Amino acid sequence: MSKHVVRVCLVVLSVILLSQAALAQVTLQFMGWEASPLETESVQRGLRRFEELNPGIKVEYIPVGGDEYHTRLLTMMAGNAAPDVFFINAEGYYRNFARRGVLLELDEYFYQSLSLDDFIPMEQDKMLVDGKIYGTSSCVVAPVLYYNKDLFDKAGLPYPPSDPKEAWTWDEFIEVAKQLTIEQNGRVTQFGVYGFENMHPREAAIYSNNGLIFSEDYSKLDMGPKAQEALTKILELRTVHKVSPPAAFLEQSGMNAAQMLQTGRVAMVADGSWALQELAKMNFSVGVGVLPIMERPITAGTAHLHSIWSGTKHPEEAWKLVEFLSSEEYQIGLVREGLWMPNRAHMYELEDRGRWMDPEVHPEGFEGIADYFADYVLPNPSIFVPREAWDIFEEELDKFFLDDQPLDKVVENMRRRIDPILQ
């Protein structure tokens, strides 16, 4: 009898102990890069909310400086000490890491709670690697045309349109840029436009001119006359029309695009949609328009994904975090601040826009920009090729933009050097 009691007691005890263990906290490590203090703050606010919703899970956030981020991630994986969940750059790294088998395949989790069709098409393309999902989209960002309203008012010019259907043609755009370029004593004190030679606006222009950089299956370089025409038109902003400052002007001035716009050194800037977060906090009246079109209105998007390490000990909990990070709730926090644009198709429906547009941040006419992101955004080609290939593309383009080398020769060099990597 007493033996039986002891046995029952033991069983009860072990059940209690076991359930205790199950209730015990799981700590997830989550690594991201620090793009701006504002972004880190938003991420941390989001993580606190996640911990409230999931009392059993604690998240330890590890922000890492931008440049060395993926190097560090790879080394941690090699040392079998990687974070459970992390940001991963869509450009050059997401596909690379996925194919090396270090990202947990998410299909079984993803399709249980999310639907691929719910995402805007470009985000679907970005997430799928050989038909499978290894990371969920955080958001979308793409270049737009920012302008300083005061400079337009002073010149008595109409603002750049924000409705993609009314976008300026390239020629109309050049005309305006000329009127906004001001010279004093032989020195240009205000340039019309800056930014088209940079990554993203450059690719958007190529797409807008119905050009391509790579073949559709990304197996070879395919820069035909259309792409070359777009690049030539960009160069001519500086060399022929003299409305754009020398390349790398902003990086070297110690000011970023937003500051140059604010101080009136440049009237229009083609830059990523993410810049709105900073611009909205600056003390001048900023406007957002769509990029001028060459043949069709288009912009070229990107943005990081959230992935899980294939070596994680807590895949279930890690997925909960990734699911939260791709939830509308989390996303809207960053979207309302102007840093991100929504990645869900339905969020662009007219009645849904009020949930994420903030009049304090998103300037007048932003409805048009919402249309732009809903229907006119293609993935930046850099998402689909190895970093090595993209570096060569950039290196050769430098020769065209900075070294006056003829474009056909540059493209020939690219083909010779990039094709062996892509095959």
Add this chain to the structure above:
Amino acid sequence: MKLRKLKYSDSFWAFILLLPNLLGFLIFTVFPVVASFVLSFSEWDLLSPMKFVGVSNYVNLASDETFWKVLWNTFYFTLGTVPIGIALSLLLAVALNQKIRGVKLFRAMYFLPVISSTVAVAIVWQWLYNPHFGLLNYILSLFGIEGPLWLTSTTWAMPAVIITSIWKGLGFNMLLFLAGLQGIDSQFYEAAKIDGANAVRQFFHITVPLLAPTTFFVTVMSIINSFQVFDQIHVMTQGGPARSTSVLVHYLYQNAFQYFKMGYASAIAYVLFIIIFVVTMLQFRRTKSWAIY
């Protein structure tokens, strides 16, 4: 009995006391050196198992046009920094070896760049090189010269990096030369003065030859350092524009940590090692005749 003997022997204690250093050297220097030699004959991305590929990394290097470009850039950088850097720091050392007011302050000032963080230095120089608002082009404009675009010009980016590197390294070499100068016995100068040699003659016939051991050391170290340059290039230009400032170590870094080709990167490291080894050996051989007194 034997143990006791060993325990108290001097070499045992010497070994024990050196152990921390030796271990560090073995783990962080000898092991990586050997491992990267093995790696240079394999294909490895840190994650998947290593694959032995024989000499194909070296064969690929020979036909990699980027490799030849960065190799040339490395020599260009070395030829640009070492001779001018040594000449300037020698002149500076001689000047600051005089009995002038505030000499210690000047020495400290010239040494300051050496102990400053390379990253901070590189960022400040980026500003100086700014074509529109930078100090350098402003000064040039006072002489009616239109300054180049510096860091965004494929022609001028390398000279810009070279100037910064010379400036940064000047103080260190100056210090070595100062030590060398103070080791020269003043009786040589006195004798020369009696013989009627002027300052220039004294410099070329006493200072320069008697400084030869220091010069030799400075030259060898400067060449090795400039073959291994990385920091300022990584910060100032990231190897651009159009790879005009990309050097061997920068390309090695890209291959290892951006393209995840550890084997290929190790092969580059060994080529760099061989180059430095050969150059240094040549210097040693040539020097026997002129540097030892």
